[in-house]
Every structure is written in structure tokens, then in C-alpha cells.
Amino acid sequence: MAHIALTEGLPGIRGPMVFSPETTKPLCELVQVLLTGPHSLTAAEREMIATYVSSENDCYYCQHCHGSTAAQHLGGGERNYEFIAEMKRDFKSTGLSPKMKALLNIAGKVQKGGKHVTTVDVERARQVGASDKEIHDTVLIAAAFCMFNRYVDGLATWQPHDADVYREIGEHTARLGYVGRDYKKPLEAITSRQESSVKKVAGS
Amino acid sequence: MAHIQLPEGMPGIVGPLAFSPETAKPLLELAEVLLRAPNTLASAEREMIAAHVSYRNECDFCQLSHSAAAAAHLNGNYDLVEQIKVNPEGADVSDKLKALLAIAGKVQQGGKQVSAADVALARKLGATDKEIHDTVLIAAAFCMYNRYVDGLATWQPREREAYREMGEQLAHQGYTRDRFRETPRAAQA
Numbered sequence: 001m002a003h004i005a006l007t008e009g010l011p012g013i014r015g016p017m018v019f020s021p022e023t024t025k026p027l028c029e030l031v032q033v034l035l036t037g038p039h040s041l042t043a044a045e046r047e048m049i050a051t052y053v054s055s056e057n058d059c060y061y062c063q064h065c066h067g068s069t070a071a072q073h074l075g076g077g078e079r080n081y082e083f084i085a086e087m088k089r090d091f092k093s094t095g096l097s098p099k100m101k102a103l104l105n106i107a108g109k110v111q112k113g114g115k116h117v118t119t120v121d122v123e124r125a126r127q128v129g130a131s132d133k134e135i136h137d138t139v140l141i142a143a144a145f146c147m148f149n150r151y152v153d154g155l156a157t158w159q160p161h162d163a164d165v166y167r168e169i170g171e172h173t174a175r176l177g178y179v180g181r182d183y184k185k186p187l188e189a190i191t192s193r194q195e196s197s198v199k200k201v202a203g204s
Numbered sequence: 205m206a207h208i209q210l211p212e213g214m215p216g217i218v219g220p221l222a223f224s225p226e227t228a229k230p231l232l233e234l235a236e237v238l239l240r241a242p243n244t245l246a247s248a249e250r251e252m253i254a255a256h257v258s259y260r261n262e263c264d265f266c267q268l269s270h271s272a273a274a275a276a277h278l279n280g281n282y283d284l285v286e287q288i289k290v291n292p293e294g295a296d297v298s299d300k301l302k303a304l305l306a307i308a309g310k311v312q313q314g315g316k317q318v319s320a321a322d323v324a325l326a327r328k329l330g331a332t333d334k335e336i337h338d339t340v341l342i343a344a345a346f347c348m349y350n351r352y353v354d355g356l357a358t359w360q361p362r363e364r365e366a367y368r369e370m371g372e373q374l375a376h377q378g379y380t381r382d383r384f385r386e387t388p389r390a391a392q393a
Contacts, residue, residue, distance in 0.1 A: 003323040003340075004333035020337055022237050029230035057314065106355075114263065114354025122207040132208040136224060139207075139355040147348035153315025154307075154340040 002144050003156045009190055012061030014183045024183075030146075032178040034141050035069075040118050041134055043174070044073035045100055046141060048087055049107045053142045056111045059149035061159040063088065066145075068170025075170070093157040097127040103138045110142035164189040207357045216265030217353050231349075236379040238342050239273075245335055247375065248277035249301055250342060252288045253308045257343045259289040260312045265351035265360040270346075272364070282364075300329040304339040311328020311343035372384050 006015030017024040034103040035046045047070035054062035067088070087094050091104045100127035108115040117139070125135055152159070168189045172181075211366035213373035221228035239250045239288040252326040259268035268290065275282045292305040303326035318340070326336055353360070361367070373381075 003318065003320065004336050016337065016341075020334075020341070022241065023234065026230040026234035026237065030234070031228065033226050033230065059315065061368040074224070085365075110351050110355045113261065114351040114356075117207065117355045117357070119207070119357075133224075135208050136220065136356065137227075140227060140352055143348040143351035144357060146351055150311050150315040150344035150347055151341055154311045154344060155315075155337065156318070156319045156320075188304060 001156070002158060003154075006155070006157065007184070009018035009186055009194075010183070011165060011187070011190070012065065012157050013148065015157050016151060016155055017183050024181050027148075028178045030144060032145060034137065036177045039137070040131065041103075041137065042073070043094070044070050045103075046098070047073060048084070048096075049104065049138055049141045050145050051084060052088060052091065052104055053107050053111050053145040054149050056108060057149040058134075059153050060161070061152050061157065062145065062149050064163075064166040065169045065173070067142065068166040069173045070170075072170040076130075076174075093154075098133075099125065099130050103130060103134065106135065106138050107142035110139055111146060114139075114143070160190070162189065162193070205357070206359065207355075210356070210358065214359075215366070216358050217349060219358050220352060220356055229306050232379045233254050234345060235349075238345060239336065241262045242333065243334075243338065245301075245304075245338065246277065249297075249304075249336065250287060250338070251277060251375070252297075253305060253339060253342045254346050255285060256289055257308050257346040258291060258350050260309060261347065261350040261354075263354050264362055265352050265353050265358065266346060267376070268361075268364060269370050271376065272367040273374040274371075276371040276375035277369075288352050298329075300326065300331050300335075303329050304331060304335065307336065307339050308343035311340055312347060315344070318329055 002015060004019070007018050007079050009084060010018060035050060036043060038047065047066050049064040051070055060086070061084050067084040068081070071084050074080040074083065083094070089095065092101060096104075102121075105118055106125060109118070109121055122135060167185055170186050206219065208223070211222045214222060219230065239254065240247055243250065251270050255267050255270040255274055258270055271282070271285045271289065274285045278284060284295060284297070288297065288305065292302055295302070303322070307318055307326060308324050310319070310322060323336060
């Protein structure tokens with residue numbers, strides 16, 4: 001059960017978002033600017049930074065939402081989902097570009113604490129082609145997910161362990177972005193589960 | 205020296221905010237809503253939560269600027285603010301605020317550290333769901349701002365005096381005014 005009274009059936013950050021619309025507005029605008037729209041890093045790459053940090057923070061909901069969104073940006077196939085799982089486990093052994101690996105290294109340092117990022121980390125990223133804006137955005141994406149992860153876990157929100165839920169969230173988010181969405185709307189993957197369990201109870 | 209090329213003479217977060225105006229807008233709006241919008245928690249109390257978390261994250265710029273903002277809301281009572289950062293249990297504030305500061309301290313360590321008992325205690329001392337929500341989000345948000353400021357190795361004056369004027373401005377004019385992007389006079393000196 002969540003620490004405060006949140007709308008039933010809304011997973012992860014959606015409960016607090018509906019609870020507090022005045023903070024939801026800047027939170028959604030921030031993630032919209034950071035993760036969507038034109039950028040020298042692809043949307044998939046930026047979602048991977050968000051996923052990696054959320055995984056390091058052990059936030060189930062965030063790492064699966066953003067992992068699924070990244071996989072959808074990459075095509076949405078099973079092998080894309082497998083790639084994201086591998087990236088979380090050990091990004092250094094993946095086929096990601098040296099630049100992405102250097103940025104993920106910086107993101108991992110930010111997750112531990114801002115002061116962990118060294119001049120050497122930044123120099124290495126710059127040597128493999130990272131721009132100041134890419135370094136800035138990597139630091140801010142990583143920092144922002146240290147907020148989102150704490151918001152989601154700090155209120156003990158409901159986080160279903162159900163791949164269909166995250167597939168649906170990833171499909172929506174990759175297509176529609178983060179602002180102007182109706183987060184009160186129940187997810188189909190959740191309502192269909194509830195209906196089938198009601199039927200089971202009725203039939204038993 | 206900062207890790208990226210930032211405008212000269214701008215302390216702490218002010219440099220990255222000027223570097224990236226498109227992210228500065230929601231970041232400042234979030235701070236304004238969390239710390240200054242009408243709330244059953246006074247702005248001084250919310251600034252103290254921000255200062256406490258920033259102190260625990262060892263972010264000089266954030267802890268000194270939000271300490272100054274809290275003190276500005278408290279007619280210059282820096283002693284209370286110092287106590288809140290180091291030992292909130294012994295500070296002369298309400299038991300409710302102490303319970304909320306304990307929750308904020310847990311959030312600083314990680315969201316999962318907040319226990320049902322922490323929340324039950326705050327509620328027993330009169331905290332509402334909104335106050336608990338806002339405490340968690342303020343603490344979480346400062347885990348972001350602190351990492352943003354330190355992760356880019358921004359320039360951060362270490363003397364409390366450099367933040368007095370900034371604190372007055374944050375307390376009384378807020379976070380979303382245009383003037384925020386100007387270099388504070390204390391930092392230019």
C-alpha cells in the first residue's frame with residue numbers, strides 16, 4: 001500500500017501525478033524537454049540513460065517504463081527489449097557507441113552523487129565526441145531520475161510486475177511523449193487483468 | 205573549473221540555468237511551486253527541508269542558498285537553520301516538522317528507505333497526505349538539483365555572506381522571476 005491515499009489502479013508515478021497536478025506540470029515539461037524532441041542524442045539513447053540510472057537506483061517502475069520506451073524507439077521487437085536488459089546489466093559489453101558508453105559512465109557517477117563525476121570522466125566523453133550540451137543533458141537526465149525514482153519509491157507507489165503493463169506504457173510514451181497526456185486513464189493491460197480476475201471469481 | 209563551458213561569474217545552478225534555458229524553465233517552476241506556492245507548510249519550513257537535504261548531499265551552493273532563503277523567511281534566524289541542517293531533533297521546531305525532516309533524510313538515502321513507521325509517526329503528529337507528498341518531492345527534487353550543481357563542478361562560493369542577498373531574493377521574489385538569471389551582486393564582488 002502506498003504511504004498516502006492515491007487513486008487506485010494507477011501504477012508508479014501516475015498516482016502522485018494525479019494527486020498533485022501543480023507539480024506534475026513542471027515535472028512533465030522537464031522530462032519532455034530532456035527525453036523527446038530534436039537532439040544530437042537520439043530519444044532511444046536518452047531513454048537508455050534514464051533507464052540505466054533508474055536501474056542503479058533499483059526503481060522497478062521507472063526502469064521498466066523507460067526501458068520499454070527505449071526499446072520501442074529502437075523498433076519494439078523482443079530483441080530490442082533484450083538489448084535494454086543487457087544494457088542495464090553491463091553497458092560496457094554492448095555494441096553501444098564509445099560516446100554512449102562514456103555518457104552512461106558519467107550518468108552512473110551522478111547516480112552515486114554529483115561529486116563523483118571527475119574531470120577524467122568528462123575528458124573521456126569529450127575525446128569520443130560528446131559535446132558540452134550532451135554532457136550537460138546527461139548529467140541533468142541522471143540527476144532528474146534520482147528525483148523521479150525517489151518520488152516513486154519514497155511514496156511506496158504500486159508497481160505491478162507485469163511486462164504487458166510496461167509494453168503498453170512504452171508504446172504510448174514513444175509515440176505521444178510526456179506532456180498533454182491523460183494519466184488518469186486506466187491502462188488496458190491493467191483493466192483487462194482485473195476483468196479476467198473478476199470473471200474467474202464469478203465463474204468459480 | 206566547471207566540467208563544461210558555463211557563463212563566467214554565475215555561482216552554482218545559475219550557470220547551468222543560463223546554459224540551458226529550455227530546461228531552466230521547468231526546473232525553476234518546480235522550485236517555485238514546491239517552496240513558495242500557498243501551502244500548510246510555511247515557506248521557511250519547506251526551505252529548511254531543502255537546506256537539510258542539500259546539506260546531507262554536501263552541496264555547498266544549494267545548502268547555503270536555501271539556508272539563506274529559510275533564514276530570510278525567519279527574520280534572519282540563521283541559528284535555527286544551522287541546527288535544522290546538523291541536528292533537527294534538537295531544534296526548536298514542531299514535532300511534525302521534525303518527523304517530516306526525518307522522512308526527507310530517508311528520501312535523501314533512497315526512496316525505499318522511507319518506512320510505513322516514518323509516515324505513521326508524521327501522520328500522528330498532524331502531517332497531512334499533501335504535506336507528506338510535498339516533503340518527499342522536495343527531498344527528491346533536491347537530490348536532483350544537488351547532483352546537477354555538483355555533477356557539472358560549478359563554481360560555488362563557500363562563505364555564507366555571499367548568499368545573504370540571494371536568500372532575500374529567493375524568499376521574497378521567488379524562483380521564476382527574470383532577475384534570477386542575473387549575477388547576484390555579492391558574487392560579482
